[in-house]
Amino acid sequence: MRIAVIDGQGGGIGKVMVEKLRLSLAREDVEIIALGTNALASALMLKAGANEAASGENAIIYNAGRVDIIIGTIAVxxxxSMLGEFTPAMAAAVAASPAKKVLLHLNRANVEVVGVVDEPLPHLVDQLVERVRVLVEGKKNHRIPLWGGH
Structure with a gap:
C-alpha cells in the first residue's frame, strides 16, 4: 500500500499528517511518500516519518498515478492554490489519478465545502487518519474498495 502525502509552502500540515499516519499505520506494508511543492515541505514530511520524499511539479505529476491513496488538503x-505553488498540471494529475483521495477541507483555497463540520485542524487530521486506516485495513481484507468501487 502506497500513500502519498502532498503539501506545500512550509509543509506543516503534511508533517502532522505523516506523523499521525505513521503512528496509526506502523506496518511494513504501508509506504508513505512525501510529495512537496518545494524542498522544505518534502524535508519536513520526511523528517516526520515518510519513507521517501520528492519535491516539485514533476515529482507530484509522476507519483500521483503510482499510489493507492493521496492525502492532502482540498487545495491539491x-x-x-498554495499561494501559486500548486500548478495546473499538478492539480490535473491529482484529479486524474485513480488513487483514492482523502482530503481535508481547509478554507485557505477560498473554497467552501457545504455539509462538512468546521473543526480545528488537529481534529480534522485525526478523522483523516482514521479514514485512511479503515481504507488500508479494508484493502488488506478486501472489504472496502479503494478505487471508487470499481
Whole structure:
C-alpha cells in the first residue's frame, strides 16, 4: 500500500499528517511518500516519518498515478492554490489519478465545502487518519474498495 502525502509552502500540515499516519499505520506494508511543492515541505514530511520524499511539479505529476491513496488538503485539486505553488498540471494529475483521495477541507483555497463540520485542524487530521486506516485495513481484507468501487 502506497500513500502519498502532498503539501506545500512550509509543509506543516503534511508533517502532522505523516506523523499521525505513521503512528496509526506502523506496518511494513504501508509506504508513505512525501510529495512537496518545494524542498522544505518534502524535508519536513520526511523528517516526520515518510519513507521517501520528492519535491516539485514533476515529482507530484509522476507519483500521483503510482499510489493507492493521496492525502492532502482540498487545495491539491485546485490550480494555483498554495499561494501559486500548486500548478495546473499538478492539480490535473491529482484529479486524474485513480488513487483514492482523502482530503481535508481547509478554507485557505477560498473554497467552501457545504455539509462538512468546521473543526480545528488537529481534529480534522485525526478523522483523516482514521479514514485512511479503515481504507488500508479494508484493502488488506478486501472489504472496502479503494478505487471508487470499481
Amino acid at each position: 485539486l485546485i490550480a494555483h
